[in-house]
Amino acid sequence: MGEPTAKTVNDRTATPTHSAGATLPDGATGVARTEPRHTLLGRLRTPRRPRLWFEILLIGVSYWLYSLVRNAVPEQERVALRHASSVWSFEGHLGLDIERSVNHSxxxxxxxxxxxxxxxxTLHFVITIGVLVWLYRAHPGRYGAARLVLFVxxxxxxxxxxxxxxxxxxxMTGGDFIDTVQVHHTWGSMASGNLAHVSNQYAAMPSMxxxxxxxxxITIATLATPLWAKILGGLYPLFTLSxxxxxxxxxxxxxxxxxxCLAVGYGVAYLIYGRWIYRLPRQPVDRTVAPGASDPRTA
Incomplete structure (x- = not known):
């Protein structure tokens, strides 16, 4: 006994098809998968195992290009200061101009x-790289989509x-703000102090x-298992804001x-992958599953 087969005109056996709601090996359903994998969109939507050497090269080159382009932008001091005055004035109208009080306090x-x-x-880079490494190791099926969000x-x-x-x-001219790196002589910031000359000082909008x-x-709070990790993930952007x-x-x-900017990044990833990126299979499609075993890719 087996699944029913159909005869073609050439008396060949046709492959049985999945029903509309059947679960496919990667955790999707027959309804959800509408793009064949041999199409461009289908290939993009198929999570694949990232290659370590390629990822290291890609991230290294990308950050080099980011720094090159960011610092090559003309440092239009007069325009940048005028924009700062406009932003400060606009925040005053909104009642949000508390930055100076916070800075001094x-x-x-x-x-x-x-x-x-x-x-x-430091943490701006360390935490971001750490999350990328964690995704690469623990969630390789979601890594590419999450990386795309960051790149966009x-x-x-x-x-x-x-x-x-x-x-x-x-x-700001006459803003009476304190450059805390200059005052306390701390090390490491390329935004002020001795390293300021190698970084574009007028690239504050938007804040990366x-x-x-x-x-x-969002990545940690969504994908991490321990409650303490989820809490720390949720608090991290709030700490950074302060x-x-x-x-x-x-x-x-x-x-x-x-x-x-991040919202647009997630939107682009959704358009490409057809779903919330953290609901993609945890493991890529090149991982086989033994008959009768549960599929870890949907975990």
Whole structure:
């Protein structure tokens, strides 16, 4: 006994088809899969195992290009300062202009502001790379889509840096903000201090500290198993927001710009993959499943 077969005109056996709601090996249903894998969209929507050497090369080259383009944008000081005054004035109309008060208050607590300076200079990169490595190892089927979100977000930010040069609050003329790196002589920040000359000082809008940290936070809070990890993931972008304001590196509106860029990144990924990226199979399609065993790709 077996599944019924149909005879073709040439008396060949036709392959039985799945019913509309049948579960396919990758956890999708017959209704959900509408694109054959040999089409371009089908290939894009099929999670595949990332290659370590390629990912290291891709991320390294991408960050080099990001830094090159970001720092090659003309540093239009006069325009950037004028934009900063406009943003500060607009926030005043909205009642959001509390950055200066926060900057001065936190700066009065030396251990706190020094810690925030190092946070700003290092965790932006360390946490993001750490989440990418974790995705690569624990969620390879979702890694490519999540990486795409990050890349699209960053690409949009580069356009923003070019079209809307913006000085950070600490560089505003007459803004009375404190450059906390200069005051406390902390190490590592390319935004101010001795390393300022190698970085574009007028690329504050949108804030990629917020864009990247929110991407990390959503990824961790959605995919991590331990409750403490989910909580830390949710708190990470909030901590980052407090740091960028306290150190005088960004306005509130810069943070909203970073959020908007990330939203577009997720939207592009949804259009390509046809679903929320964190609902993609955990394991790529090149992993076989033994007959009768549960499929780990849907975990």
């Amino acid at each position: 936190v700066n009065s607590v030396t251990w706190l502001i020094v810690g925030m300076n190092y946070y700003y200079a 977000t960053t690409a949009i930010a580069l356009v923003g840096f070019y079209l809307y040069p913006l000085a950070p609050p600490r560089l 500290h917020i864009g990247w940290s929110l991407w990390c936070g 740091v960028i304001i306290s150190t005088g590196n960004h306005f509130w509106l810069d943070a909203f710009g970073g959020i908007a």
